[in-house]
């Protein structure tokens with residue numbers, strides 16, 4: 001069995017087709033998926049998915065790419081996370097690729113998420129793009145190692161992966177790992193300790209080969225596991241078991 005550790009089933013491309021998407025999961029032995037929140041306005045929809053499906057979970061957080069929103073604060077996030085199916089804080093982090101200029105608000109928002117995770121004792125889902133140094137610095141300054149979490153859709157160097165692992169984080173690979181030119185991501189996947197690997201689709205984005213460019217969905221997470229199995233010269237069954245185990249030990253999902 002496989003678990004998709006990061007998807008956005010509430011986004012219109014997927015929400016409009018939910019029944020079919022859940023059947024596809026089942027047919028591909030993708031037993032569970034974590035629906036990741038990107039802003040507080042839409043969080044009730046994400047939570048409702050988790051409440052109405054035993055095999056779906058939710059997180060709560062505000063994505064760094066969403067500017068000009070009412071800023072969440074730590075106690076508010078921790079309170080929203082106080083729910084049996086809300087198993088993580090995020091996605092949060094820094095994105096210096098999509099947005100430019102004075103991004104102090106992004107860093108402050110990230111700090112609030114780490115504080116919330118410490119208050120509610122739930123792991124973090126961290127997004128970082130062209131901002132690895134500041135992401136690691138803030139994680140260290142705020143004591144993110146107390147709760148741990150996952151560096152999602154990992155595209156950084158092996159050095160960044162090592163630093164995150166030292167802070168009790170897992171590394172999650174998306175469909176990018178199946179792309180031919182993703183040599184540095186493949187290299188990280190070859191080196192990383194097996195007890196630190198997660199897999200995700202980040203659907204509806206980033207569909208893996210052979211669906212690259214199409215709308216992604218949780219059922220496709222098996223292609224990511226297949227690529228990792230190939231890189232590690234292990235069986236698909238072993239990678240499936242390891243990544244599923246890692247998901248449940250990190251998120252303590254039941």
Ligand SMILES: [Zn+2]
Nearest residue numbers: 091127152153
């Ligand atoms: Zn992300």
Ligand SMILES: [Zn+2]
Nearest residue numbers: 006036091202
């Ligand atoms: Zn995402």
